[in-house]
Amino acid sequence: MSAQFITSVVTLVVIAKLIMVSCAYLILLERKVAAWTQDRIGPNRVGLSFGVLPIRHHCWGAGQPLADGIKLFLKEDYTPPGVDRGLFLLAPVIVVVPAMLGWAVIPWGGYLGWGDSVLHVTAAPIHIGVIYMLAIGSLAVYGVVLGGYASNNKYSFLGGLRATAQMLSYEIPQGLCVLTVILMHGSARADMLVNFQANAVWNAVYQPVLAVIFFTCILAECNRAPFDLAEAEQELVGGYHTEYSSMKWALFFMGEYMHMITGAAFFTLLFLGGWDLPLLSEPLVGGIALVLLKTGVFIGKVALLLFLMIWIRWTLPRFRFDQLMRLAWRGLIPITLLVMLMTGVMVFLQQPAWVALVGNGLIALLAVWLGPRIPQGAAINRRVPLPGSRFCPPKPVNPTS
Amino acid sequence: MAISCTQPWWSARSPIGFLDPSRERHYSLALIGLDPIHPLQHKAAPVPTLAQLMTADPAQQGAPLLFYACATLTCLSAWAIVFSQNIVRMSVYLLLTLMGAAGFYLMLQAEFLAAVQLIVYAGGTLILIVFGIMLTNKNPEMQLRATPMELGLGALVGVGLAALLILALVHTPTPGQGFTAVPADYQQVRAIGRSLLSENLVPFELAAVLLLVVMVGAAYMARRRAG
Numbered sequence: 001m002s003a004q005f006i007t008s009v010v011t012l013v014v015i016a017k018l019i020m021v022s023c024a025y026l027i028l029l030e031r032k033v034a035a036w037t038q039d040r041i042g043p044n045r046v047g048l049s050f051g052v053l054p055i056r057h058h059c060w061g062a063g064q065p066l067a068d069g070i071k072l073f074l075k076e077d078y079t080p081p082g083v084d085r086g087l088f089l090l091a092p093v094i095v096v097v098p099a100m101l102g103w104a105v106i107p108w109g110g111y112l113g114w115g116d117s118v119l120h121v122t123a124a125p126i127h128i129g130v131i132y133m134l135a136i137g138s139l140a141v142y143g144v145v146l147g148g149y150a151s152n153n154k155y156s157f158l159g160g161l162r163a164t165a166q167m168l169s170y171e172i173p174q175g176l177c178v179l180t181v182i183l184m185h186g187s188a189r190a191d192m193l194v195n196f197q198a199n200a201v202w203n204a205v206y207q208p209v210l211a212v213i214f215f216t217c218i219l220a221e222c223n224r225a226p227f228d229l230a231e232a233e234q235e236l237v238g239g240y241h242t243e244y245s246s247m248k249w250a251l252f253f254m255g256e257y258m259h260m261i262t263g264a265a266f267f268t269l270l271f272l273g274g275w276d277l278p279l280l281s282e283p284l285v286g287g288i289a290l291v292l293l294k295t296g297v298f299i300g301k302v303a304l305l306l307f308l309m310i311w312i313r314w315t316l317p318r319f320r321f322d323q324l325m326r327l328a329w330r331g332l333i334p335i336t337l338l339v340m341l342m343t344g345v346m347v348f349l350q351q352p353a354w355v356a357l358v359g360n361g362l363i364a365l366l367a368v369w370l371g372p373r374i375p376q377g378a379a380i381n382r383r384v385p386l387p388g389s390r391f392c393p394p395k396p397v398n399p400t401s
Numbered sequence: 402m403a404i405s406c407t408q409p410w411w412s413a414r415s416p417i418g419f420l421d422p423s424r425e426r427h428y429s430l431a432l433i434g435l436d437p438i439h440p441l442q443h444k445a446a447p448v449p450t451l452a453q454l455m456t457a458d459p460a461q462q463g464a465p466l467l468f469y470a471c472a473t474l475t476c477l478s479a480w481a482i483v484f485s486q487n488i489v490r491m492s493v494y495l496l497l498t499l500m501g502a503a504g505f506y507l508m509l510q511a512e513f514l515a516a517v518q519l520i521v522y523a524g525g526t527l528i529l530i531v532f533g534i535m536l537t538n539k540n541p542e543m544q545l546r547a548t549p550m551e552l553g554l555g556a557l558v559g560v561g562l563a564a565l566l567i568l569a570l571v572h573t574p575t576p577g578q579g580f581t582a583v584p585a586d587y588q589q590v591r592a593i594g595r596s597l598l599s600e601n602l603v604p605f606e607l608a609a610v611l612l613l614v615v616m617v618g619a620a621y622m623a624r625r626r627a628g
Contacts, residue, residue: 084489087489128512131590132512135517136519139519139523142523161534164530164531167527175520
């Protein structure tokens with residue numbers, strides 16, 4: 001049994017358990033942040049005593065996730081009649097599994113020096129790390145689509161279809177962002193990308209436009225507001241998970257939070273330098289203490305991004321569907337293509353890295369200047385005179401009757 | 402043991418990896434993980450491929466098991482596509498078949514191909530599902546049945562394909578006859594990129610143009626029907 005194998009297994013187990021628990025507490029954080037945004041207090045009643053332990057303090061509601069978990073397990077697991085049973089059961093699983101698979105290639109803690117060998121603190125240090133993350137990320141939408149289809153409910157179904165179009169559109173700029181980063185560094189290996197950034201400056205500094213676009217795509221990929229059209233409760237009852245209850249419903253939610261964590265880790269890895277912190281990057285390989293420290297830095301960055309995601313959700317209103325499509329196809333994709341072209345020319349001419357920053361600035365200015373000048377075409381959201389709608393002209397009265 | 406970086410983070414002269422001309426000759430090294438700047442290069446063990454990880458020492462006997470798992474998944478779901486009559490379920494089975502094929506690529510150490518298989522075909526299957534739903538829009542319980550003529554044609558194509566595959570199987574060299582394992586530092590992404598842009602440039606560009614033509618044609622037809 002090789003040392004790398006043991007390291008991989010230990011990393012995988014520790015990270016998986018950590019994320020499982022933090023998913024529950026992310027929900028509490030989400031509710032707290034929502035409360036602060038809306039000038040409320042938020043959940044603060046359920047302490048940790050549960051009527052058994054001698055804890056008198058309310059613990060700021062820290063028992064809420066546990067209580068929610070118990071409640072969800074004990075609720076009736078109702079499968080409505082008329083659903084496609086196989087797909088109905090499969091959908092929540094398909095939502096959760098791809099998010100978990102993504103954690104395998106993230107270099108959480110750099111390298112561990114063990115005797116004479118250098119071990120990767122990653123579950124699977126593979127050559128195509130970043131491309132693997134892209135491939136896995138594209139699978140998650142199946143859960144949403146199949147759940148919506150199998151529910152035999154029009155609103156669920158509409159949610160599923162919306163998710164499909166959204167995911168297909170936002171995967172393109174996301175993939176282009178990843179390609180640009182690979183082009184810049186000449187490697188698709190996750191740990192090498194972090195090394196390059198630790199050796200120099202984080203990618204977010206030199207490619208800020210790319211970083212913002214990638215973050216937007218992550219929000220869209222995990223169906224977070226302002227991109228949560230698949231579960232728009234004002235229009236679609238509950239969206240794609242209307243018909244789900246108990247733990248199946250909870251799995252959808254766990255899937256969403258796990259996707260947030262995976263996406264935030266992906267962003268940290270590509271643009272925020274992974275485990276790198278300015279004064280910490282010096283020893284590349286170290287003992288267990290250093291690895292733990294680096295893992296802590298990585299997790300800290302992920303936590304900051306998660307807070308940012310939650311903050312955005314409770315600040316920005318939801319997009320309309322045509323706005324969503326226009327943002328992807330008229331905004332993000334052309335800009336990303338331009339940035340990629342610029343980076344390619346830069347790499348070919350062997351320019352210093354600050355040229356990328358200048359290029360990013362110029363492209364951002366160009367986009368801001370050109371955006372309002374592009375002909376908009378016919379309004380998609382025009383009033384359609386469907387029979388029965390309030391825009392339908394009144395029926396002509398038949399004079400003979 | 403602690404190996405320290407030769408340069409502190411703020412004095413790195415060339416922030417973007419291989420742009421420094423003095424490092425240009427090491428460019429190929431950067432791809433396989435031996436970054437010339439880092440002192441790590443002399444210490445780092447070669448990164449195992451996923452196939453090697455999966456067949457790591459404790460699970461050495463597990464490799465055939467993995468193969469049979471992939472094979473079972475691929476074959477069973479392929480059968481299910483043929484015998485299912487619900488078009489959405491067919492698409493899901495197709496997805497499972499494609500994932501089984503991706504598993505084979507992984508076992509053959511073609512990780513990049515496996516990832517591309519997932520990216521390209523997973524997206525494609527998604528489109529299939531949407532089209533399937535739209536086609537069966539009128540009657541969700543619509544059943545797809547094949548006519549005798551279609552059955553005969555299918556059997557003909559199937560037999561031909563089977564003959565082709567058996568022929569290929571017979572002519573494939575087995576490990577004893579010159580089939581060599583992939584070296585540990587083989588850069589598949591680089592090799593595939595090179596071959597696409599040099600030896601196979603014409604088919605690659607032709608396929609791209611063909612796809613573009615198809616897209617323009619589809620958009621044109623959709624527009625005419627709407628107008």
